[in-house]
Amino acid sequence: MGNKTFVGGWHVWSHKELTRDAAIVAAPLPPRVVIPLAQHAGIVCRPLVKAGDTVLTGQKIGDAEGLITAPVHASISGKVTVVGDALHPVLGSAPAVTIESDGADRQDPAITPAGDPRGLSRNELVSRIRAAGIVGLGGAAFPTHVKLSPQKPVDVLIINGVECEPYLTCDYRLLVERPDEILDGIGLLQRAVGVEKVYIGIEDDKPLAIRTFQKRVSALKLPFSVVPVEVKYPQGAEKQLIKALVDREVPPGKLPFDVGVVVSNAGTALAAAEAVFQGKPLYERTVTVTGTTVREPKNIRVRLGTSFAELIAWCGGTTAPAGKIVMGGPMMGLAQFSDAVPVVKGTSGILVLSTAELVLPPEQPCIRCARCVDACPMQLLPYAMSLCAQMKQAERARVYNPSDCIECGVCTYVCPSKRRILEHIRLLKVGAK
Amino acid sequence: MMRVLWAAAIVGGLGFLFGIVLAWCSKKLYVAADPRVSRLTDLLPGVNCGACGQPGCANFAEALADGTVQPSGCVVASPAARKKIEAFLRQAAPAACACGTPADGGRDVAGVCTLCTAAEKKDIADALEPESEPVEEAAQEMALIACGGGQRARNTFAYTGVADCRIAAKTLGGQKACGSACLEQGTCIEVCPFQAIRVQPEGLPRVIPELCRGCRKCVAACPRKIIFMVPRAAKIFVRCHSRDKGPVVMKRCAVGCIACGKCVKACVAQAIRLENNLAVIDYTRCTGCGQCVSVCPTKTMSFVELPPAVV
Numbered sequence: 001m002g003n004k005t006f007v008g009g010w011h012v013w014s015h016k017e018l019t020r021d022a023a024i025v026a027a028p029l030p031p032r033v034v035i036p037l038a039q040h041a042g043i044v045c046r047p048l049v050k051a052g053d054t055v056l057t058g059q060k061i062g063d064a065e066g067l068i069t070a071p072v073h074a075s076i077s078g079k080v081t082v083v084g085d086a087l088h089p090v091l092g093s094a095p096a097v098t099i100e101s102d103g104a105d106r107q108d109p110a111i112t113p114a115g116d117p118r119g120l121s122r123n124e125l126v127s128r129i130r131a132a133g134i135v136g137l138g139g140a141a142f143p144t145h146v147k148l149s150p151q152k153p154v155d156v157l158i159i160n161g162v163e164c165e166p167y168l169t170c171d172y173r174l175l176v177e178r179p180d181e182i183l184d185g186i187g188l189l190q191r192a193v194g195v196e197k198v199y200i201g202i203e204d205d206k207p208l209a210i211r212t213f214q215k216r217v218s219a220l221k222l223p224f225s226v227v228p229v230e231v232k233y234p235q236g237a238e239k240q241l242i243k244a245l246v247d248r249e250v251p252p253g254k255l256p257f258d259v260g261v262v263v264s265n266a267g268t269a270l271a272a273a274e275a276v277f278q279g280k281p282l283y284e285r286t287v288t289v290t291g292t293t294v295r296e297p298k299n300i301r302v303r304l305g306t307s308f309a310e311l312i313a314w315c316g317g318t319t320a321p322a323g324k325i326v327m328g329g330p331m332m333g334l335a336q337f338s339d340a341v342p343v344v345k346g347t348s349g350i351l352v353l354s355t356a357e358l359v360l361p362p363e364q365p366c367i368r369c370a371r372c373v374d375a376c377p378m379q380l381l382p383y384a385m386s387l388c389a390q391m392k393q394a395e396r397a398r399v400y401n402p403s404d405c406i407e408c409g410v411c412t413y414v415c416p417s418k419r420r421i422l423e424h425i426r427l428l429k430v431g432a433k
Numbered sequence: 434m435m436r437v438l439w440a441a442a443i444v445g446g447l448g449f450l451f452g453i454v455l456a457w458c459s460k461k462l463y464v465a466a467d468p469r470v471s472r473l474t475d476l477l478p479g480v481n482c483g484a485c486g487q488p489g490c491a492n493f494a495e496a497l498a499d500g501t502v503q504p505s506g507c508v509v510a511s512p513a514a515r516k517k518i519e520a521f522l523r524q525a526a527p528a529a530c531a532c533g534t535p536a537d538g539g540r541d542v543a544g545v546c547t548l549c550t551a552a553e554k555k556d557i558a559d560a561l562e563p564e565s566e567p568v569e570e571a572a573q574e575m576a577l578i579a580c581g582g583g584q585r586a587r588n589t590f591a592y593t594g595v596a597d598c599r600i601a602a603k604t605l606g607g608q609k610a611c612g613s614a615c616l617e618q619g620t621c622i623e624v625c626p627f628q629a630i631r632v633q634p635e636g637l638p639r640v641i642p643e644l645c646r647g648c649r650k651c652v653a654a655c656p657r658k659i660i661f662m663v664p665r666a667a668k669i670f671v672r673c674h675s676r677d678k679g680p681v682v683m684k685r686c687a688v689g690c691i692a693c694g695k696c697v698k699a700c701v702a703q704a705i706r707l708e709n710n711l712a713v714i715d716y717t718r719c720t721g722c723g724q725c726v727s728v729c730p731t732k733t734m735s736f737v738e739l740p741p742a743v744v
Contacts, residue, residue, distance in 0.1 A: 091605070092589075092606025334605065336605075337605060392623070424595065426595075426600055427599075430599040430603065431599065
């Protein structure tokens with residue numbers, strides 16, 4: 001009997017050995033940062049500064065009215081040079097604030113520790129987390145304060161320390177290096193949501209992290225359960241993790257709180273702890289810079305807005321010309337067309353693939369082997385949707401529920417005919433609108 | 434002998450029983466079909482393009498007969514065809530026949546009241562009879578694609594995904610540096626029910642004015658929203674929809690409108706104005722003289738009729 005898991009999925013080759021043992025190091029202060037005003041799911045921020053203004057590290061430079069949004073903060077001190085459209089790793093181009101560093105990294109005096117957080121009420125906790133601009137650091141960048149105020153009764157908090165994407169190790173390093181702060185953060189999130197049960201899910205290819213957490217949890221007598229889960233992609237996907245840990249299924253089109261669950265990333269818990277205990281807004285995050293051709297792959301604590309090029313250069317550059325630069329992991333990450341894009345809140349990794357690794361074999365006809373059906377974590381029929389999309393029959397594909405696809409890409413990974421199944425399903429999704 | 438009689442009696446009896454059931458069904462389960470619907474379907478263009486919002490022409494005809502839609506809802510039909518439909522609806526309206534007989538007067542299949550004299554009947558029938566040439570007149574509007582970029586619009590990356598503009602537009606905002614450039618994946622060509630959009634050798638799609646029936650399907654499908662409806666009489670169009678400032682456009686595209694204003698000055702009919710760094714033609718004034726085309730430094734201005742490859 002193995003560890004807990006969900007139905008479907010696939011053990012993908014992880015490549016985590018590149019950076020698994022690389023301790024997190026802080027990157028040098030960048031001379032210039034480009035901080036996009038759209039770093040989260042939801043409403044884009046209005047800039048609060050204009051060109052020529054002097055800003056301090058941690059100063060709020062963008063905010064927006066509305067529920068689903070989060071403020072953005074300056075990540076270095078210096079002078080604002082441009083407020084306008086700039087490259088963005090997700091949107092292509094988006095409004096951003098460019099800051100030239102003065103090299104001093106002067107902190108905003110408004111950043112002060114909160115004192116004893118145990119005295120804070122739930123609402124105060126949530127508003128502090130919002131003010132710090134904290135969003136889900138797993139990649140989707142959904143504002144955390146929205147998750148912490150669920151509209152339905154919730155009884156379980158799940159902390160996602162799975163990190164199932166190949167290559168990425170930043171969450172793993174945080175789990176190993178800063179367990180106490182993460183546990184503090186989990187405690188805060190637990191109080192903010194107001195639940196009894198807390199599960200911390202960690203994939204069982206990270207035995208050190210599991211051991212560390214089990215030890216700390218029992219030493220501190222915390223009411224959390226650390227649950228090893230099977231190594232399988234996409235174990236870290238929200239719905240799959242809920243299924244594995246508490247055996248609840250999120251119905252199509254519903255959110256985790258509909259089944260009484262809030263899921264948060266381990267890195268987010270750390271950011272919440274920093275925000276509440278130190279008052280520190282989210283202006284830096286841990287990023288894995290990796291790839292077989294990167295000279296020194298590293299886990300780096302980096303100021304938001306630093307360009308990918310700078311980080312890759314700081315990792316010694318590449319031994320071969322980069323064929324593709326991906327933000328995030330290879331399964332769900334986004335290929336970039338420029339290395340000048342900045343690190344944003346949702347950047348969990350920078351993956352450099354060489355041209356030799358980028359072989360894209362021609363697409364062959366479907367042989368109905370049903371490997372994608374076995375692997376699909378949502379129990380869909382990817383091959384059928386792919387065929388419908390190729391025949392331009394979006395109507396016919398509707399019975400296969402393409403909208404339930406979580407776009408994990410495991411179908412495309414396992415396909416022996418090298419079919420671009422996920423792309424076809426995406427086509428159905430946009431065609432359906 | 435008895436066997437034969439029994440068999441005949443059983444089969445005959447069953448036949449009689451079924452006959453009764455069928456007769457009962459045909460009375461009780463009868464669905465009153467509007468006799469006008471089939472005529473209206475014949476009068477409609479019959480291409481089932483779906484531009485009216487109904488699944489097809491027959492459904493639109495039903496809605497017409499119900500009075501829930503107006504004949505103008507069919508944008509594809511020519512004015513003459515529309516007039517014919519209107520005439521038919523007027524005369525076949527349940528309220529009263531053209532001869533003045535009220536609604537309960539009884540009608541024949543064409544919806545003409547049975548009380549009309551033969552002469553009146555013939556007049557009405559003449560008005561309704563489709564002329565020898567079926568409805569193939571051009572619509573009043575046609576679509577034009579406001580981008581002349583193609584290979585002259587800079588790519589930021591090579592798009593290798595599924596050939597569909599809607600997916601391409603979602604991939605980091607599209608592979609073109611310009612945010613309003615045609616993505617050249619052919620979604621408009623696919624959705625056009627009249628095959629009126631063709632690919633030019635340089636990769637850009639182009640609307641063939643004679644084939645376009647103005648159904649707006651391409652307008653709805655284009656993720657870049659750069660397909661516009663213009664009057665059929667339009668002779669000149671602006672092959673750009675970028676609202677960026679001149680220097681930005683120049684970096685991204687060799688054909689983009691840089692808002693230099695030369696066309697505005699050159700236009701004798703004062704039909705061109707600049708709006709948000711983009712030349713806009715007022716088609717109520719444009720005479721199609723072509724002065725703007727000859728002065729445009731980037732060849733953004735182009736004749737509709739000529740293939741755009743006049744650079």
